[in-house]
Amino acid sequence: MPPASIAVLGGGLTGLSSAFHLSRRFPEAQIIVLNKQTRFGGWVRSDRVQLNGSGETESSVLLEAGPRTLRPNSKPVLELASIVAEGLYQDQIHLLDLKSSLITVPKTSPAAKNRYLFSPEWPGIQPIPTSFSSLLFSPLGRILLPAVAREPFRPRNRPPHLTDESVNSFLARRFGVKFAAMFGSALVHGIYAADSRKLSVRTAFPTLWEAEERGRGSVVAGFLRPKKQKVEEYYELGDVPEAMRDVSVYSFKNGIGTLTEALVHDLRQKNNVKLYGGVSVTGLRANPISKKFEVSISSNETLHPTHVVSTLPLPRLRHILSPSAHLPHLTSNPYSSVTVVNLVFPASSSFPLHPAGFGYLVPRPSGGYSSHDSGILGCVFDSSATASQDSSRDVVKLTVMLGGPYPISPEHLEVPTILRHLSYHLGVQLPEPLIVRVHQHQECIPMLGVGHLDRMAELRAALHREPWGGKLEIIGAGVRGVSVGDCVESGREAGKSWTT
Ligand SMILES: Cc1cc2nc3c(=O)[nH]c(=O)nc-3n(C[C@H](O)[C@H](O)[C@H](O)COP(=O)(O)OP(=O)(O)OC[C@H]3O[C@@H](n4cnc5c(N)ncnc54)[C@H](O)[C@@H]3O)c2cc1C
Known part of the structure; x- marks a missing residue:
């Protein structure tokens, strides 16, 4: 029997993608999305920041705290962009914004x-x-x-x-x-x-x-060698593949947040979907008598959906499950913490601050990590790939990622220390930045360790047994994969087995 009511736990990219696809697959079901933060989107976050405190909209830069560019090889993401843009909006102005705001980087460009x-x-x-x-x-x-x-x-x-x-x-x-x-x-x-x-x-x-x-x-x-031909899944791509021909990466004028905002906008139009921000799920239990779930939320209420999709980080899910719930492997993988530092510099007319290109990566230190190492994992030259997001051409935008497997101290995050390391890497004396934004993302990326696929197969098998009976699905970055494409795809797959 198709579900009567579905609770989607978490309103990041996976939760929004799940709600979007579930609402199309089960138009009769009541769908509720519960998200701890008031803002939806999870790690996807794009902020437009004014330059020099100016109030003029022309003088602003777009800063990403999470993902910044996407590869066109993920069909589920292209499909989402296509469907949302193609007319599910009631409000056509927003629709035009999404389509016209696409920024593509050709494969032939230095940034690619x-x-x-x-x-x-x-x-x-x-x-x-x-x-x-x-x-x-x-x-x-x-x-x-x-x-x-x-x-x-x-x-x-x-x-x-x-x-x-x-x-x-x-x-x-x-x-x-x-x-x-x-x-x-x-x-x-x-x-x-x-x-x-x-x-x-x-x-x-x-x-x-x-x-x-x-x-x-x-x-x-x-x-x-040629790959064995697999049966191709059908995606509603519209004319998007045409726009993506010879594209290396893409984004939107207002960043990747455009995608999550478009999803929120779309879901808010739907009568059978309700989005609740600022609501934490505090407990989850399957009631064997009523055959429904008990989802406790921070306002001390309990919801009783017939089906649940959890997109929460797996250790968080373990925390809210009743102790008697025997679901394996929820705490097997640690999560990496990453500090993202957005830097905006005045462009120099006499020398470029970096060569044209996508950016650079730093391998692990050959002699083992010491606290004297920079802790820098890589640096993206945002101005090369996505300069058209910024209204001013007189700035250079870089994003530095630190931490991950390496412990980061407050000294690592002091701006002069970061600038010293970057100047050394780039071989130029970087000027005083106009803007510095530091985002310390705690436990943001799951580290999918050796044996992960087998562990997840065991988890899926447990979900088909009682008391879950296949009505609880666990998806998200910690299950199938961390990329934006993986998250959107897992949302698209959610509840596929509930149709029978
Ligand atoms: C810094 C950074 C850069 C990245 N760059 C890229 C990139 O360039 N390309 C790419 O493909 N991928 C990138 N990723 C990965 C990708 O962005 C993430 O894997 C993806 O956004 C995760 O989405 P999610 O919905 O599964 O999880 P999350 O974004 O973690 O969403 C989970 C949601 O659950 C909510 N929540 C948590 N606990 C509760 C609770 N108890 N009750 C209710 N709600 C709760 C949270 O508020 C959150 O909104 C990056 C990730 C990070 C952190």
Whole structure:
């Protein structure tokens, strides 16, 4: 029987995507979204900030505290943008805003092509090679080229019964220890703010794991072999793929928050959806007699939905479940804390503050982390990719990410200390910033450790048993994957089994 009432716990990207898709799939069901913060969107947060305290709207910059650009390869996100833009809005002005505010970065632009890496082994940031000549002659090419060229000739070396391993162990096995420590750790810093020695390769980079299988032991050979054709899921993409042709990354004029705001706007129009911000869920229990749930909320009320979708961080969910609820693995993965620092500088007419490009990543320190290290995971050159978000062309916008696997002290976050490290990395003396915004995000990104997929399969199996009977779904960044695409997709999948 289709659900009569659904409670969606959490109003971040996953919760909003769930409510959006559930409301279309079950137009007769009453859907309620409960979010602890008054603001919906969770870690997605885009703020427009006036420059020099000026009241003029022309003089402002857009600062992201969470995700800042999206890749067009995630069809669920494109679908969401397309459906929301294509007319579910009653109010056509908002609709036009969303469509006309799309910002795309072509694959051919320097912001798409040039990515850098900083290592104390070399002075300044080094370009990650993209051309044959840079592969041959750049310092990073001297690590990259032999690692990739030798990989097909390394013997097949996955142990027969291995079902998962860390990203570092996988890359070291196939491409060598140096490659894994330099490129693998930097990539994992940039995407997961995690230690590549702990992150599950099957969860984080399934295409690598599958390529090794397809290539009978060689990842490079696997990528050269055609993939087995899978039945393609249907997505309502409208004319969005046309707009995304040859696009490397995209965002919106008012940032990624445009997407969550558009979802909130859309959901508020729907008669069968209610959004409650500033409401914490404090308890969750399945009542075996009434066959309904008991969802306790901070106002001391109890709701009785027939179905529940939890998008809460898993340790938070464990905390609100009754002690007798035997759901496994909710506290298996730690969560990384990340500090995001937005910096806006006056542009210099005499010298650029950074080269044109997307930004740079920092690999893990080769001698182990010490408190004297910067704790910087990477830095994004926002002005290169998304300059059109800002009304002033006389500024340079950077975003620095610190922390993740490395402990951060208040000294690490002192602005002169950050500027000193950045100046050293970029090889320029950075001027006094016009704006500094520091966001300390506690436990914001789940670290999906080795064996994660098997643990989540056990969790799903437990949810099909009593007292849950398949009516509680647990999704969100800590279950399927942390990217915006993963979160939107898991919201899209929520409740699919409830149709029968
Ligand atoms: C700094 C940063 C940068 C990122 N950059 C990128 C990027 O560039 N690209 C990309 O693809 N991904 C990026 N991500 C990842 C992505 O943004 C997140 O994984 C995603 O937004 C998580 O969404 P979510 O809804 O699953 O969780 P959350 O955003 O954590 O939402 C959970 C919601 O639950 C609510 N909640 C918590 N407890 C309760 C309770 N007891 N009762 C009711 N509500 C509760 C919270 O208020 C919150 O709104 C980034 C993440 C961070 C933190």
